[in-house]
Each structure stands twice: as C-alpha cells, then as structure tokens.
Amino acid sequence: QVQLVQSGAEVKKPGASVKVSCKASGYTLTHYSIHWVRQAPGQRLEWMGWINAGNGNTKYSQKFQGRLTITRDTFASTAYMELSSLRSEDTTIYYCARAENGDYVYLQHWGQGTLVTVSS
C-alpha cells in the first residue's frame, strides 16, 4: 500500500532553515508528484509547492518563492522540503502528499505530518 513517512519534529531558531523528508513506499516515486502543504493550528491548509518526482521540475506558491526548495532523491525514494529564513509564523505542521503529475491535481495520499517549531 502507498505510504509516505515524514521525518520527525524540528525546533529551529528564527532565521535558520529546516529540511523535512518524505519517504515513499508502495509505489515508484518517479511516477507521481509530491506536494507540500502546511497547516497552522486552527488555520486552513496552505499549499506550498510541488515536484515532479520523475524529472525534478518544481513549482512553488508565490508566497514561498525564494525561501522554499523542494527536491527528491530517486534512489532513496524520498522527497524533501527545505524552508529558509524561518520566522515564528512558520511554526506549523508540514505535510507531504502524493498526486498525479501536473499543476491541477487533488492530493490522494498524505504523510503523517511534521511539526516545525520556530522559537528563539
């Protein structure tokens, strides 16, 4: 069965970077895309961007342009989300999700989420 297993919780200082991993199993990573979505407590889900895990092409929400980098390691069947210049508002849960390739997709399978806390 399809599984996405994310790395554990992180605590970072303002201005630092965080890199969250998302390991895929039960399917071939390169046949689908991986999207990243975050959810602050009591807030709506917020889409950040996606990667075509086959060719490595990425697309980011304008809100995160310049701060967000999504990559993948096909040999490790793992996708990564790196967010830099962290601020307190980035304290939230980050999810990876699998979808078909393309911009206009629904998110079929989700990771368990990774809590990132930004605090001095």
Added chain:
Amino acid sequence: DIVMTQSPDSLAVSLGERATINCKSSQSVLYNSDNKNYLAWYQQKPGQPPKLLVYWASTRESGVPDRFSGSGSGTDFTLTISSLQAEDVAVYYCQQYYSTPLTFGGGTKVEIK
C-alpha cells in the same frame, strides 16, 4: 488566487441524520474543455493528516463509504453525509485544483448532537 469559502464553520448532527457542508469558490472551477469541476473534499480527524474523500466534485475515492456524496458545479458545491456515524466526527475541507496556488476552504467541523 481562488478563494474557497465553506459554511457553516461547524455543525452538530444527531447520529443517523444528514449533514450538509457547503463550499463556494470565488470563481468557477468548471473547466469547459473537459466539463469537469476541479474540486475535492477531504476529511481530517484530530491528530491525523487529511484524507481524500471526493474528487471531480462527485467521484468518491476508493474505500470511502457511500454515505459520503459530493455535488455541485461551477462555484457552488456540497458534501453530504447521508447518515452520520460516530466515526465521521472530523473537520471537512474543500479544495480547488483548477489553478495554482491550490487553495482550501477554512474547514467545517462536524460533531454529534
């Protein structure tokens, strides 16, 4: 960006009764070339990630009970739980995938009355 607005914010329904959740998009998410509505619904239980329930506005995901149904077109959509069960207590979100950034509604919390 397409803004998704859900109503109500929360509702309490008796077991076995119908629950209706509404979602309105700020512009149509019906793509004329394929006549599909680019609208999905998710269920999120406490401490869990969202779970896909419905896509293309009315297609149930595999394994989702048939008491869940989606309807609507253009800008107005509805998720209906025909007979509420205890395990349906959750927050429900709509999402448009007509354009990027993909955007979600604010969520509707469903509880047992």
